[in-house]
Amino acid sequence: MIIIRDSSHRCKEKGKTTKLYGNTTGLKANEEKRLLNLYRRRIAPDRVITPEFARALTELSAEIRRQLCVLIDRKGTVQYVIVGTNSMVVIPDISRFRMGDARLRGLRSIHTHLKGEPLSRDDLADLALLKPDLIAALSVKEGGLPGDVFIAHLVAENGAGEIWQEQEPVPIHRLDTDFSQLISSIEDEFVKKFRARRVKVEDGAILVGAYFGRDADPDDSLDELKELCATSGLTVLDTVVQNRNKPDPKWVVGRGKLFDLVVRAQQLNAGILVFDGELEPDQVRTITDFTEMRIIDRTQVILDIFARRAVSRQGKIQVELAQLKYLLPRLITKNTAMSRLTGGIGGRGPGETKLEINRRRARDRIHRLEREIKQIGRERGQQRAQRMKKGLPIISIIGYTNAGKSTLLNTLTNSNVDARDMLFATLDPSSRRLRFPRDFEVIITDTVGFIRNLPRDLVTAFSATLDELKNADVLVHVVDASDPRYPARIEAVEKILHDLGLDEIPVLMVFNKIDLVSGIAIAQMRERNDAVFVSAVNSSTLMPLIDRLEDQMLLVMERDRLSESEEEASETLH
Numbered sequence: 001m002i003i004i005r006d007s008s009h010r011c012k013e014k015g016k017t018t019k020l021y022g023n024t025t026g027l028k029a030n031e032e033k034r035l036l037n038l039y040r041r042r043i044a045p046d047r048v049i050t051p052e053f054a055r056a057l058t059e060l061s062a063e064i065r066r067q068l069c070v071l072i073d074r075k076g077t078v079q080y081v082i083v084g085t086n087s088m089v090v091i092p093d094i095s096r097f098r099m100g101d102a103r104l105r106g107l108r109s110i111h112t113h114l115k116g117e118p119l120s121r122d123d124l125a126d127l128a129l130l131k132p133d134l135i136a137a138l139s140v141k142e143g144g145l146p147g148d149v150f151i152a153h154l155v156a157e158n159g160a161g162e163i164w165q166e167q168e169p170v171p172i173h174r175l176d177t178d179f180s181q182l183i184s185s186i187e188d189e190f191v192k193k194f195r196a197r198r199v200k201v202e203d204g205a206i207l208v209g210a211y212f213g214r215d216a217d218p219d220d221s222l223d224e225l226k227e228l229c230a231t232s233g234l235t236v237l238d239t240v241v242q243n244r245n246k247p248d249p250k251w252v253v254g255r256g257k258l259f260d261l262v263v264r265a266q267q268l269n270a271g272i273l274v275f276d277g278e279l280e281p282d283q284v285r286t287i288t289d290f291t292e293m294r295i296i297d298r299t300q301v302i303l304d305i306f307a308r309r310a311v312s313r314q315g316k317i318q319v320e321l322a323q324l325k326y327l328l329p330r331l332i333t334k335n336t337a338m339s340r341l342t343g344g345i346g347g348r349g350p351g352e353t354k355l356e357i358n359r360r361r362a363r364d365r366i367h368r369l370e371r372e373i374k375q376i377g378r379e380r381g382q383q384r385a386q387r388m389k390k391g392l393p394i395i396s397i398i399g400y401t402n403a404g405k406s407t408l409l410n411t412l413t414n415s416n417v418d419a420r421d422m423l424f425a426t427l428d429p430s431s432r433r434l435r436f437p438r439d440f441e442v443i444i445t446d447t448v449g450f451i452r453n454l455p456r457d458l459v460t461a462f463s464a465t466l467d468e469l470k471n472a473d474v475l476v477h478v479v480d481a482s483d484p485r486y487p488a489r490i491e492a493v494e495k496i497l498h499d500l501g502l503d504e505i506p507v508l509m510v511f512n513k514i515d516l517v518s519g520i521a522i523a524q525m526r527e528r529n530d531a532v533f534v535s536a537v538n539s540s541t542l543m544p545l546i547d548r549l550e551d552q553m554l555l556v557m558e559r560d561r562l563s564e565s566e567e568e569a570s571e572t573l574h
């Protein structure tokens, strides 16, 4: 069997609408009628299937030379009759049968195999992906009689670490499995395992790193994604890395790998796959439809963290704008992905009309937010102009998130900006005055931290905040020296500075957190980098930094004075 959404054939019978699903073309009227009659059958709740029902299936299947599949609910009612080809059956969308976290689908799948073959890999894939109560393949013997039954069902986890169990095939008349007992014992096991984990399936995530060609440092990248996920409240249950020559445009990691991921997710009870990097809207849809899991990417995790952190009006507006811009193209597709992105796991997507409305609303809101941000930009521009009028030079502290920027601002200016051991503690810029020993003042500002591959929508949305940096006379680039990943992080920050058009501004490198680094390591770093070494939590280490900054600021002020007097001179000449 294989799962693809499929069109179906409708038939009316005695006022009750029943449908034949699947490959119904070319069926004779009397065959259709007999197939539809299958809907009338009932099976006792403790039987998987009765020999009589099995025989009805195999006879019909032999006659039409196609596989036949019935999906039966726990009451023993036939819910779906599906006609296949001679080698496979396509299961329609059965999502109206919902399952809880520790529950099976409540439907069992019985289908015929014309050549008496055992359960195929696709059959087992259906088992993992659709979570039916069980799956049975019924061999069709010569003359349409039923032969052996092959049964498999999910288990919480067997000794071999597999999530399903196959039973020994038996002839249909010897099949004595007590169905209701089997299901309740499986579900009990699931509940037990589920309780033991105590991670809600909505929060349990598997991280997926797919790296292509010579992509640098997958470990670093995945470690960072782990931190990001922890910050946004997800529980990381496992990480899976795949190296490929080039991305699979449709499935990202390939269909086979995705299937393995679903199996792993079921073993660990994870409801979310987090992809390192940014997924295309189409990819999100395909993967969501295939896995029935919540699919998120790195960008979304970062946006989520920003959304949690935003407190000021400006911060909130900027984050909302970034989120909407990210979601808008993903609203276009008609599928379940949207509700999974925005709501809880398993919620079905809104219908197309509703999506249209949502899209229009999202666009309207984006325009409104953009107007507000422009206004904020203007206000801040005025504030900036006032500061400039006072002639105070500006030092801006920048750097990778969690490097210690806010701590440095606090210690330098004796203030109390929020500084915490978490990613993106600071979203809103703060400015303070700083008086130097040689008795002059500057403005020093702290702002949002950078991260590798800062999402484009965030950069655009935060333009009002990031624009402030353009006015800086000096950028103080704070580096967390205690993080072994520091060289890559310096590069990432420099790339963002370049992208923001800030590479003309002089930069003073500050290696921070040296209290956490050995003397030898510091000596090596000194050799390789032109930087000042400090520990922002300890004011007594800051003197060399203050000296360097003071010298640099005096140069800036001298330059300003010169250009002012040049202007004055040229004005007098005119």
Ligand SMILES: Nc1nc2c(ncn2[C@@H]2O[C@H](COP(=O)(O)OP(=O)(O)OP(=O)(O)O)[C@@H](O)[C@H]2O)c(=O)[nH]1
Pocket: 399, 400, 401, 402, 403, 404, 405, 406, 407, 408, 418, 419, 420, 421, 422, 423, 424, 425, 426, 427, 447, 448, 449, 450, 512, 513, 514, 515, 516, 534, 535, 536, 537, 538
């Ligand atoms: N041991 C040690 N910890 C430090 C030092 N400087 C900062 N920290 C800690 O590092 C963590 C992050 O500091 P912040 O000042 O919030 O970092 P930030 O760069 O402003 O981070 P974001 O605003 O999140 O981008 C906090 O827990 C600080 O206490 C230092 O010199 N030594």
Ligand SMILES: [Mg+2]
Pocket: 405, 406, 407, 418, 419, 425, 426, 446, 447
């Ligand atoms: Mg900060």
